[in-house]
Amino acid sequence: MEQVLANGAYLGAQYALIALGLTLIFALMNVLNFAHGQMYVIGGFVTYTVYAQIGLPFVVGLAASAVTLAIVGALIEKFLFRPVIKKSVREESTMLLAAGIAFFLDAIILLVFGEKQRGVPKIINGVFNYNDFTMVMPYDKILVGFLAIASIIIFILYMQYSKTGRAMRALAQDKVAAQLMGVDVDKYSMIGFALGAMLAGVVGGLLVTVTGINLGMGGPTSIKAFMMVMIGGAGVISGAIAGGFILGMMEAVGLSVLAAYGDITYLAIFVSLMVFLAIRPQGLMGKPWG
Amino acid sequence: MFKRRNFIKSVAIVAMTTTSMLAAGLSGALAANEILKIGFVGVTSGPAAAWGISNARSMQARAAWINETGGVKIGDVTYDVEIVTFDDQKDPKRAIAGFEKMAQEGIHYVVGPNVDDGAAAVRPVAEQNNIIYFPYAFPKALYTAPASNAVLGMVANYQSGPAIYKYLMESKGVKKVAFVAANESDPLSQREGGVAAAKALGLDVVSDNVTYQVDTTDFTPVLTPVMRTKPDLLVLSGVAPANAPQLIRAARELGYQGLISTETAQDASVLQEGAGELANGFISVGGASTPEIATDAMKEFVDRYTKMFGEYNDESNTKVYALEYILETMKANPASKDDVAEFKKTIDTLSVPNIYMKGDAKLQYVGSTSFGQKRQLAVPMVVNEYKDGKFETLFIAQVD
Numbered sequence: 001m002e003q004v005l006a007n008g009a010y011l012g013a014q015y016a017l018i019a020l021g022l023t024l025i026f027a028l029m030n031v032l033n034f035a036h037g038q039m040y041v042i043g044g045f046v047t048y049t050v051y052a053q054i055g056l057p058f059v060v061g062l063a064a065s066a067v068t069l070a071i072v073g074a075l076i077e078k079f080l081f082r083p084v085i086k087k088s089v090r091e092e093s094t095m096l097l098a099a100g101i102a103f104f105l106d107a108i109i110l111l112v113f114g115e116k117q118r119g120v121p122k123i124i125n126g127v128f129n130y131n132d133f134t135m136v137m138p139y140d141k142i143l144v145g146f147l148a149i150a151s152i153i154i155f156i157l158y159m160q161y162s163k164t165g166r167a168m169r170a171l172a173q174d175k176v177a178a179q180l181m182g183v184d185v186d187k188y189s190m191i192g193f194a195l196g197a198m199l200a201g202v203v204g205g206l207l208v209t210v211t212g213i214n215l216g217m218g219g220p221t222s223i224k225a226f227m228m229v230m231i232g233g234a235g236v237i238s239g240a241i242a243g244g245f246i247l248g249m250m251e252a253v254g255l256s257v258l259a260a261y262g263d264i265t266y267l268a269i270f271v272s273l274m275v276f277l278a279i280r281p282q283g284l285m286g287k288p289w290g
Numbered sequence: 291m292f293k294r295r296n297f298i299k300s301v302a303i304v305a306m307t308t309t310s311m312l313a314a315g316l317s318g319a320l321a322a323n324e325i326l327k328i329g330f331v332g333v334t335s336g337p338a339a340a341w342g343i344s345n346a347r348s349m350q351a352r353a354a355w356i357n358e359t360g361g362v363k364i365g366d367v368t369y370d371v372e373i374v375t376f377d378d379q380k381d382p383k384r385a386i387a388g389f390e391k392m393a394q395e396g397i398h399y400v401v402g403p404n405v406d407d408g409a410a411a412v413r414p415v416a417e418q419n420n421i422i423y424f425p426y427a428f429p430k431a432l433y434t435a436p437a438s439n440a441v442l443g444m445v446a447n448y449q450s451g452p453a454i455y456k457y458l459m460e461s462k463g464v465k466k467v468a469f470v471a472a473n474e475s476d477p478l479s480q481r482e483g484g485v486a487a488a489k490a491l492g493l494d495v496v497s498d499n500v501t502y503q504v505d506t507t508d509f510t511p512v513l514t515p516v517m518r519t520k521p522d523l524l525v526l527s528g529v530a531p532a533n534a535p536q537l538i539r540a541a542r543e544l545g546y547q548g549l550i551s552t553e554t555a556q557d558a559s560v561l562q563e564g565a566g567e568l569a570n571g572f573i574s575v576g577g578a579s580t581p582e583i584a585t586d587a588m589k590e591f592v593d594r595y596t597k598m599f600g601e602y603n604d605e606s607n608t609k610v611y612a613l614e615y616i617l618e619t620m621k622a623n624p625a626s627k628d629d630v631a632e633f634k635k636t637i638d639t640l641s642v643p644n645i646y647m648k649g650d651a652k653l654q655y656v657g658s659t660s661f662g663q664k665r666q667l668a669v670p671m672v673v674n675e676y677k678d679g680k681f682e683t684l685f686i687a688q689v690d
Contacts, residue, residue: 007511014507052563106335114601115339116557117532119564127543136510138543211507212564214532216336220505255511263473263501 002135008252009245010141013148014207016244018221019228020155020237021199027172027235028192030091031081034098037221038105039197043069043204044213045113052120058209061120065205066198073197076101077190102218109215119212144206151202152241159237168192172235227273233286242284323361326369326627327395328353328616331388331412332402332426333380338504340531340557341404341426341605342377348606349373349401349613351595362617365624371617378403382411393419398630401443401612403427406476413437420630424612424667428479433657433665438634442657442666443612447528447553448483449660449689450575450671454551455491457673457685458523458573462549468497468521470513470537472504477528480553484527496521504530509540517544526552531605534572535564542568549573557604562679569676573684576607576674580683583670588646604681610646611653611669618642618653637664656690 022036033039043065051061084097124139159165167188170178179185204213228247232239247269254265277283330349332342353371361368374397376388385408392400393415400416400423403409409427416423416439424443425432432440458464467488471477478501485498496519502512516524526537529552538550538561551573561569591610596602619636620626626633637655644651647670657666671689674681 003514004511007508007514011508011511110335110339115334115343116601116603117340117535117560117564119535119560121566127545129545133545136544141508141510207507211536212532215339216532217505217507219336220503224505252511256514259500259515261499263503266503 002130004252004256005249006135006137007256008249010137010145010248011251012245012248013145013152014203014244015224015228015248016241017148017151017199017203017206018225019232019240019244020152021196021203022222022225023229023232023235023237023240024168024199025193025196026229027237028168028196029077029081029085029094029189030235031085031094032098032226033196034095034222035076035102035105035218036196036200036225037218037223038102038109039069039072039200040204040207040221041109041213041215041218042072042105043201044208044217045109045118045204046201047205047208048118048120048213049113052118058120058123062202062205065201069201069204070194070198074190074194076197077193081193082186082189102222106215106218109218113215115215117212117214118208120209123209138210141210144210147206148203151199151206155199156237164188164191168195227269230277230283231273233283236283236285239283239285323357323368323370325372326362326364326620327372327374327397328613329388329392329395329397329400329421330373330375330402331378331385331392331400331408331423332376332404333408334375334377335379338380338404338530340603342402344603344605345401345404345426345609346373346375347595347599347603348591348609350375351591351598351606352610352613354598355591355594356617362621364617364620364627371613373613378408380405380408382407385409385412386415388412389415389419389421389423392421398422398628398633399616400424401609401616406479409440413440416440422616422630422633424616426609427476428483430661433661433663435663438663438665439630440665441615441637441655442661444555444608444667444669445575445671445689446483446660446666447480448487450553450673451484451525452487452491453671453685453687454553454573454575454673455488455493455523458549458551459491459493462522464493464522464549466494466496466519466521467523467525468500468516468519469495469525469527470497470500470502470516471527472530472533473501474504474528477501479528481525481527484525484553488525493523502533504533506533506536509533509536510544513537513540513544513546517541517546521548523549523551526550528552528554529556530554531557531560534574535561535569538569538572539565555605555608556676558676558679558681559601559604561676567678570678572676574674574676574681576604576672576681576683580607580672580674580681580686582683583648583651583672583686585646585648591646608669611667614645615640615653615655615667656688659690 025033046065046068047061050064051058126139128137167183228243232243330346334342353373357370361370378385378388385403389412404426406427409425424441426443428446469481471481497516556574623636641652641654644653655664656668671687673684
């Protein structure tokens with residue numbers, strides 16, 4: 001049981017960080033960013049290039065991923081989403097745009113980084129072994145888990161206490177009211193999108209040290225992020241964190257308890273999610289009115 | 291008016307004649323040889339992209355090499371080889387569309403698809419449109435009569451698996467084996483074949499129902515119940531190169547000290563990056579570039595591939611063979627270029643030197659034992675052990 005809980009806590013931390021960026025973008029702009037997974041993949045490849053290929057310290061690679069994705073996110077918002085949102089009130093326009101960007105980024109990743117799975121040297125060697133393999137956790141996973149939790153805390157503090165964070169929260173709550181109070185919608189939407197993309201880049205950079213990275217990870221990552229956001233409540237930061245930890249724990253418990261019955265863990269998770277959404281469509285912490 | 295009409299007509303005739311002459315001259319200058327189109331339909335995007343891309347690139351590298359050295363002579367005509375590729379995205383519906391496209395282009399020889407369901411889906415289209423295809427998929431029904439248009443492009447797991455298990459039983463004393471597979475048709479069918487082979491050899495199968503999603507990012511929860519069964523050998527059935535390092539790493543980090551093997555081809559650089567020294571001892575099936583058997587031609591292929599695409603993929607060792615077989619069969623019987631019935635006749639008799647393998651190895655179709663007819667390429671079955679960034683050959687065998 002200790003191993004299952006440790007697995008769930010680790011998975012939850014990484015999932016929560018993945019979901020944070022997605023839910024931030026949704027909260028600010030009402031955009032379902034289907035390219036979130038691809039941004040995560042680019043983050044992983046940037047860290048791989050800087051840390052494994054160029055040989056600079058891992059922290060530099062992680063920072064490079066964060067900066068690269070922040071720039072990519074800002075550019076995508078300014079030149080793609082902003083004009084579309086201004087010209088079209090139909091939500092499917094931004095959804096189609098997001099899907100198009102996902103395909104585009106996939107093609108770019110293939111061209112620039114190739115088709116192979118990539119990995120980086122372990123940032124810490126060794127395994128934490130509690131009570132003769134009762135619970136085992138490699139030190140690099142423990143570090144990544146703590147870094148993920150630290151990133152989540154920093155993000156929450158930033159959103160809570162910084163001027164930019166307050167402006168973004170105001171935008172998320174009521175765009176018109178925020179505008180009337182002098183909040184620059186364009187500016188803070190761009191910062192929010194950049195921040196969301198940056199979080200995807202950071203988690204990609206963190207996880208490349210544990211799981212590696214490859215071209216095909218973008219789509220499935222987006223799907224899992226959507227699940228977490230739906231569990232927690234779309235556009236709610238605390239909901240995304242809760243959704244991440246819930247999904248991580250469900251996955252860890254399911255893979256352990258249901259192992260004897262074949263691969264039905266995700267079947268069970270999807271069925272539970274359908275039942276849950278039928279009862280509470282707004283998710284755990286979302287509001288029924290959006 | 292009359293004069294003006296005549297003038298326009300004259301200008302049009304002159305223009306058309308000039309254009310035709312220019313076009314003829316230009317095409318003559320650009321293409322000294324006629325073009326022979328060979329198709330590729332496989333997965334070159336998404337999680338399994340590495341399989342199809344190594345496939346397509348090995349064909350493109352070989353075609354460029356042939357064209358650079360004057361083309362391929364079939365009968366009295368010399369051709370430049372053009373590879374027409376189609377990404378089926380690992381979707382059987384797209385694979386069918388790809389084969390229909392090949393048929394529209396008059397292509398009779400197609401390499402791919404890369405997976406079982408795609409290979410099964412294209413069978414009717416291939417048979418209706420006289421296409422011989424070379425899948426990297428293992429269902430026996432594709433190669434057993436009445437099916438006759440598919441030729442297996444590699445060694446199947448039910449051929450390599452027993453050889454590996456037997457070797458490990460005899461040399462390493464393996465008694466208990468556990469199987470783990472991705473929850474997809476190919477790995478699951480390979481797991482079934484592996485379990486049957488292991489039981490037939492008298493091995494104790496201690497776990498054979500644990501599976502994982504291909505997008506899994508943490509394999510520790512997946513392998514935790516398997517490790518409790520304490521196997522001597524952990525078989526990663528049909529494991530994709532992207533997942534192999536993570537599975538190996540998770541198993542070792544959970545304290546597993548036994549053997550790990552797979553029946554699929556892997557890439558040494560991917561194992562090195564993803565698992566490092568934890569991958570030492572990992573056993574997989576490789577291609578023909580292993581130093582013990584690689585000829586200068588294989589080394590040149592690897593060199594050209596690397597120059598063309600920036601990085602070599604160890605999976606391409608096996609995948610270079612399909613195009614070679616197609617061209618050698620056509621050379622042996624020029625009528626087979628446009629007539630698949632003639633191609634099938636030549637399948638039974640073809641025997642030409644294998645330029646990629648040392649010794650007196652031949653390019654010849656095999657498969658009589660497994661399929662009752664020759665519907666498999668004779669590629670060397672090289673069983674490798676990974677060690678410190680490289681594959682070392684454990685043993686080499688041939689399939690019939």
